[in-house]
Amino acid sequence: MKTLKFKNGDEMPAIGLGTWKSAKGEVAKAVKTAIQNGYRHIDCAATYGNEAEVGEALAEVLKEGIVKREELWITSKLWNNSHKKEDVLPALKQTLKDLQLDYLDLYLIHWPVAFKPGVAFPENDDDYLSLEEVPIIETWEAMIDAKKEGLTKHIGVSNFSQTKLEDLIKKTDDIPEMNQVELHPYLQQNELIEFCSKNNIHLTAYSPLGSGDRSDEMKAKDEPSLLENKVITTIAKKHGASPAQVIINWDTLRGTAVIPKSTNETRIIENLESTGVKLDEDDLQKIAELDDNFRYVTGKFFVTKGNSYKDIYDEE
Numbered sequence: 001m002k003t004l005k006f007k008n009g010d011e012m013p014a015i016g017l018g019t020w021k022s023a024k025g026e027v028a029k030a031v032k033t034a035i036q037n038g039y040r041h042i043d044c045a046a047t048y049g050n051e052a053e054v055g056e057a058l059a060e061v062l063k064e065g066i067v068k069r070e071e072l073w074i075t076s077k078l079w080n081n082s083h084k085k086e087d088v089l090p091a092l093k094q095t096l097k098d099l100q101l102d103y104l105d106l107y108l109i110h111w112p113v114a115f116k117p118g119v120a121f122p123e124n125d126d127d128y129l130s131l132e133e134v135p136i137i138e139t140w141e142a143m144i145d146a147k148k149e150g151l152t153k154h155i156g157v158s159n160f161s162q163t164k165l166e167d168l169i170k171k172t173d174d175i176p177e178m179n180q181v182e183l184h185p186y187l188q189q190n191e192l193i194e195f196c197s198k199n200n201i202h203l204t205a206y207s208p209l210g211s212g213d214r215s216d217e218m219k220a221k222d223e224p225s226l227l228e229n230k231v232i233t234t235i236a237k238k239h240g241a242s243p244a245q246v247i248i249n250w251d252t253l254r255g256t257a258v259i260p261k262s263t264n265e266t267r268i269i270e271n272l273e274s275t276g277v278k279l280d281e282d283d284l285q286k287i288a289e290l291d292d293n294f295r296y297v298t299g300k301f302f303v304t305k306g307n308s309y310k311d312i313y314d315e316e
């Protein structure tokens with residue numbers, strides 16, 4: 001299995017199981033199925049609302065001896081309502097309790113946006129804390145403390161633009177080791193990949209398959225389907241592979257980690273088996289041409305007067 005190497009020698013399996021949108025009542029079975037079939041990397045977050053159930057599955061596979069803790073790579077993320085320095089460690093400890101673990105392999109700041117403590121999802125401008133009230137560096141320094149305490153082996157960020165990474169890097173010697181962002185053939189993130197590579201920051205691709213199971217209010221009416229894209233389906237047919245396998249393989253060839261979500265046993269297995277697909281130069285060229293800077297996750301919901309961002313991704 002391909003891995004991403006960290007500077008202390010730790011290796012993160014390139015393909016992980018995503019758990020965003022994995023329903024309660026389904027996610028434990030998905031995690032167990034994944035680990036039984038060779039997955040060693042599970043991507044979680046407090047805001048997904050299912051960490052306690054993921055934890056039950058982890059406890060079972062560890063107890064049954066299917067894997068050892070040190071063979072697993074578990075990522076989780078700090079929710080936006082716990083950015084104040086005094087709130088970071090308690091949030092991480094709650095995640096560890098839910099996941100039934102002593103430590104995480106990787107803990108990420110989920111978004112560069114802070115909500116007031118207790119706000120699960122903002123309803124108006126008053127629900128935000130401004131960047132003056134909680135600068136990102138304050139949250140980041142608490143993340144560094146969490147690492148020093150041994151609660152997580154690595155720390156990083158998610159949904160950070162190059163501009164936001166540059167701002168943070170200027171203020172700390174202990175820079176993020178990971179940036180998890182939306183990344184797929186319609187949003188190839190070439191500039192961010194280049195910037196991160198120069199700065200020894202790994203990338204993880206979320207929504208790699210186009211996240212067709214998002215709720216209706218999160219979807220644009222006319223959003224394109226990635227898995228039904230003609231270029232992707234034609235390449236898939238050529239290799240006797242599925243469209244999802246083509247995309248996951250493309251991700252790993254570009255050196256990023258990728259976390260396809262599935263709660264279906266056949267598709268969980270199929271996604272890990274994407275390593276067998278052999279994309280050629282012609283396939284890669286055709287996929288490169290699909291880049292359109294198109295986002296499924298617009299982040300518009302985090303742009304208000306309260307947090308002083310015009311555009312969360314700094315593109316406008």
Ligand code: A2P
Nearest residue numbers: 207208209210211213244260261262263264267
């Ligand atoms: P399911 O969970 O029923 O398998 P993303 O990872 O981009 O968020 O996409 C997740 C969506 O893609 C879910 O709807 C998931 O459905 C679906 N999916 C996951 N793997 C595959 C696959 N191999 N083929 C088709 N759809 C898939």
